[in-house]
Amino acid sequence: MPRRELEEFLAELTLRLLQVLRSEPFDVRLGQSVGTDLVAAHIASPEGLGRTIETIKLRLAQDLELTGPELPTRMARLLGAVAAGYSRALRDRTLDEQEQIRRAALVAREQAELALRESEARFRYQATHDPLTDLPNRTLFTQRLSAALDRNGKRDRRIAVCFVDLDGFKVVNDTLGHQVGDQLLVSVAQRLRKSVCEHLVARLGGDAFVILMEDTTCT
Known part of the structure; x- marks a missing residue:
């Protein structure tokens, strides 16, 4: 706080205390x-509180027009x-700041864990899915097939594996370009997924797809 503002602030506090000293009942x-306001305005540190109170005391002595034996008391x-209000307000502010820091640390940790x-x-997901078609890849298909075979050994249920490839796909790539070939693969992947939505459709690579059908009655 600039010196001029500090002088005005202390003068205002001195006037308030002077009014208290003159009031009846006391x-x-x-x-x-006043102590609370000192903390709120960041006027005094705990070490400087004594000096601040001495300054206010001198101002009171200069402005005081009261007499009587009870005045010093x-x-x-x-x-x-004033000192008690300051201490309590400083403690409360410190606790609030510590709580804010604790909450900020908690939020930061939760955000980091979520990320x-x-x-x-x-x-x-990227390790188990084909980046072009977004179908499960060979890795996920192998995992699902192994799990299905394990379950099939414990229960009397059938599984089926259907391999699908595209005739003439190389011609499409060579004549129309890889971009058109990719579009064709994406279109085929979408159609296969819609046709057997309850079963796993995976892309093994190139124009090779595979369908894993579990608990099927087909022969």
Whole structure:
């Protein structure tokens, strides 16, 4: 805070305390709000609180027009209330800041864990799916076939594997280009998936596809 603003702020606090000292009945609790305002304005550090209170005390002594034996006691109690309000407000602010830091750390950790899980899931998907057609690839097909064979050995159910390739696909690639060939593969993949939606359709590579049918009655 600039020096001029600091002077104006301390003058305002001194006036408030002066009004408290002059008030009847004398309510020392009003001094605690001054301590709270010191923390809110970042005026005094814990080490500098004593010097700040001494400054306010000198200002009070200069402006005071009160007499009586109870005045020193009132001033001591009032300045003590300022210190108490300051300490409580500083503790509360510290606890709030620590809670904010804890919550921020918790949110950051949760976001990092979520990003890690999403990254792992994405890598697992990419490792088991064909990038062109988005069909399961040879790796996933092999895993599913092994699992189906294992289950078939424990239950009296049939499985079927159908291999599909495209006649003349090389001609399409050679004459019309790889871009058209890729479009053809994507179209075939979509049609196969729609035709046997309850079964696994995978791309083995090139124009080779395979369909795994589990629990089938076909012969």
